[in-house]
Amino acid sequence: MNMPFFSTTILGFLLFVFSILFFLAKLYRRCPSNKVLVIYGRVRGSQTVQCYHGGGTFVWPLIQGYAFLDLTPRTIHIPLKGALSHQNIRVNVPSTFTVAVGLTPEIMNNAAIRMLDLDHKEIEMMATEIIIGQLRLTVASLRIEEINQDRERFLESIKKNIEPELHKIGLTLLNVNITDITDESDYIGSIGKKASATAVNQAKVDVAEQEKQGEIGQALAQKDKRVSVAAYHAAAVQGENESKAQIALANAVLARKEAEASQQAQVATQQAETEIQRARALAQMQLLEAEQIVPQEIMKKKIQIEAEAEAQRTILIARGEAEAILAVKQAEAEGIQKLLDAKAKGYKQLMAACGEDAKSASTMLLIEKLEEIVKLQTEAIKNIKIDKITVWDSGQGRDDKTGGSTTSHFISQFVKSLPALHDVASMAGLDLPKYLGEVKMGKDQ
Numbered sequence: 001m002n003m004p005f006f007s008t009t010i011l012g013f014l015l016f017v018f019s020i021l022f023f024l025a026k027l028y029r030r031c032p033s034n035k036v037l038v039i040y041g042r043v044r045g046s047q048t049v050q051c052y053h054g055g056g057t058f059v060w061p062l063i064q065g066y067a068f069l070d071l072t073p074r075t076i077h078i079p080l081k082g083a084l085s086h087q088n089i090r091v092n093v094p095s096t097f098t099v100a101v102g103l104t105p106e107i108m109n110n111a112a113i114r115m116l117d118l119d120h121k122e123i124e125m126m127a128t129e130i131i132i133g134q135l136r137l138t139v140a141s142l143r144i145e146e147i148n149q150d151r152e153r154f155l156e157s158i159k160k161n162i163e164p165e166l167h168k169i170g171l172t173l174l175n176v177n178i179t180d181i182t183d184e185s186d187y188i189g190s191i192g193k194k195a196s197a198t199a200v201n202q203a204k205v206d207v208a209e210q211e212k213q214g215e216i217g218q219a220l221a222q223k224d225k226r227v228s229v230a231a232y233h234a235a236a237v238q239g240e241n242e243s244k245a246q247i248a249l250a251n252a253v254l255a256r257k258e259a260e261a262s263q264q265a266q267v268a269t270q271q272a273e274t275e276i277q278r279a280r281a282l283a284q285m286q287l288l289e290a291e292q293i294v295p296q297e298i299m300k301k302k303i304q305i306e307a308e309a310e311a312q313r314t315i316l317i318a319r320g321e322a323e324a325i326l327a328v329k330q331a332e333a334e335g336i337q338k339l340l341d342a343k344a345k346g347y348k349q350l351m352a353a354c355g356e357d358a359k360s361a362s363t364m365l366l367i368e369k370l371e372e373i374v375k376l377q378t379e380a381i382k383n384i385k386i387d388k389i390t391v392w393d394s395g396q397g398r399d400d401k402t403g404g405s406t407t408s409h410f411i412s413q414f415v416k417s418l419p420a421l422h423d424v425a426s427m428a429g430l431d432l433p434k435y436l437g438e439v440k441m442g443k444d445q
Contacts, residue, residue, distance in 0.1 A: 029066055030056035036069040036101060038112040049116075051108040069111055073100040073174055076124055078131055082184070083139040085147065091183040093139060093147075095176065097131055097162075102172035111170020127171055134162040148181055 031037035037052040041064040044050065050057075051069075059066045080093040101111045115123055138157045139147065147154050155176055163173045347361070354360035 024058070027058045027060065028056055029059050031068075034071050036071060036103075036108055036111070038067050038069060038116060039064055040067070040112070040116075041065050047109070049109060049112040051105065051112055053103055053108065067116055069101050069108075069116065069170075071101050071103075073098050074120065074124060074127075076128055076131065078128065078135065080132060080135055080139075083136045085139055085183075086141060086143045089144055089183055091139060091144065091147065091181060093135065093181055094179045095135070096179075097127075097173065097177075098175040099127055099166060099171045099173055101170055102167065107167050107170055107172060109170075110168060114169045123171075126169060127166065130165045130169070131162055134158075134165055137161055144183065151178065154178070 029037060031052045031054055033054060037057070039050040039052070039057065039059060040048065042060075043064070053071075076097045076099060078093075078095045078097060080095065082090045083093060085091055101115075102108060115126075118126070135158060138154075138161045142154065142157065155178065158176055159173060166173055350361050350364060351358070354364065
């Protein structure tokens with residue numbers, strides 16, 4: 001009777017859990033990698049907003065709201081014109097700035113506070129005003145030469161002045177690209193022309209200097225050439241004479257060494273012939289050993305190894321047979337021991353069941369064997385062949401004492417002629433319990 005109520009309770013509990021999970025899933029907000037999740041309303045601590053980049057959080061209705069800030073970079077073109085330099089010369093600085101929402105906690109909070117409800121155009125207008133103001137300030141602190149020639153310093157000054165101001169509204173500066181810088185008074189052009197003329201004049205001076213150095217070098221080279229040629233001729237003659245003397249000396253040395261070499265060659269030939277004969281004799285001995293002695297040694301070792309293997313095999317076989325016989329005998333002994341232990345335990349339980357009466361216990365054991373004894377006795381008489389029994393009974397003859405017919409009287413007498421249960425038990429030396437009946441002895445018995 002409680003099963004329907006129990007099933008309804010479980011179903012209601014599962015429905016409640018599913019509703020809770022569904023409600024929590026609807027409250028959970030995930031933040032994409034290209035956006036910043038801004039939670040406003042009741043947040044932790046003293047902050048007015050809480051920002052998340054990646055991951056997610058629960059947004060509780062009524063007390064909290066959420067919005068997203070886009071992290072996509074924005075390119076802002078600044079066609080700055082007429083900015084006063086440190087020399088009070090107006091210059092044009094066309095540039096391109098790439099900005100985006102910063103990812104540090106402080107900058108993200110600034111962006112959430114000041115740009116959460118602004119669209120792209122409004123954000124770009126705000127950033128443009130800040131960039132133009134700080135760019136004018138940067139140009140005013142530098143000379144024309146520093147702006148035009150040292151671009152790296154100019155860019156560092158721009159980042160140093162503009163980036164902190166952008167951080168205040170939640171933006172960070174990613175890249176600055178300055179194109180051609182010009183001025184209204186063509187001061188930069190004049191600087192370029194001056195530099196060009198200076199470079200051309202210096203090049204002409206360098207060419208003339210190089211030509212002078214070339215003429216001087218050519219004259220010195222001619223002088224050195226003549227001196228060197230004369231010295232080389234003298235050295236060549238001296239070298240020829242010394243070479244001839246060296247050739248004669250070398251020929252004499254060569255003849256002496258050829259004679260010594262011929263003598264050494266003859267001696268070496270005799271020694272080589274002797275070594276050859278000795279090597280031939282040694283080879284004959286090694287060949288004889290390889291053809292006759294080694295095969296005999298191999299055969300001897302083979303026979304020895306085979307004999308040792310046969311002896312080891314015989315030992316292993318005998319050991320295995322002995323271990324097998326021992327295992328069989330141990331198994332038989334363990335089986336007999338277990339059988340005797342089981343019989344002893346059974347006899348002990350039988351004696352306990354019979355109240356420690358040995359006669360009752362032996363009676364119970366004989367009762368168990370009674371069926372087998374009867375079977376053996378019936379086997380003894382089953383081979384008696386009775387070909388035919390003929391009973392003539394008209395059905396009218398009855399026994400006066402028993403009231404049965406002649407046929408029934410014959411069958412009962414025939415059955416009585418078989419060994420009775422008590423007789424079998426008596427022959428086995430067993431007294432059956434009284435509930436199995438008793439045999440009454442006749443008067444003549």
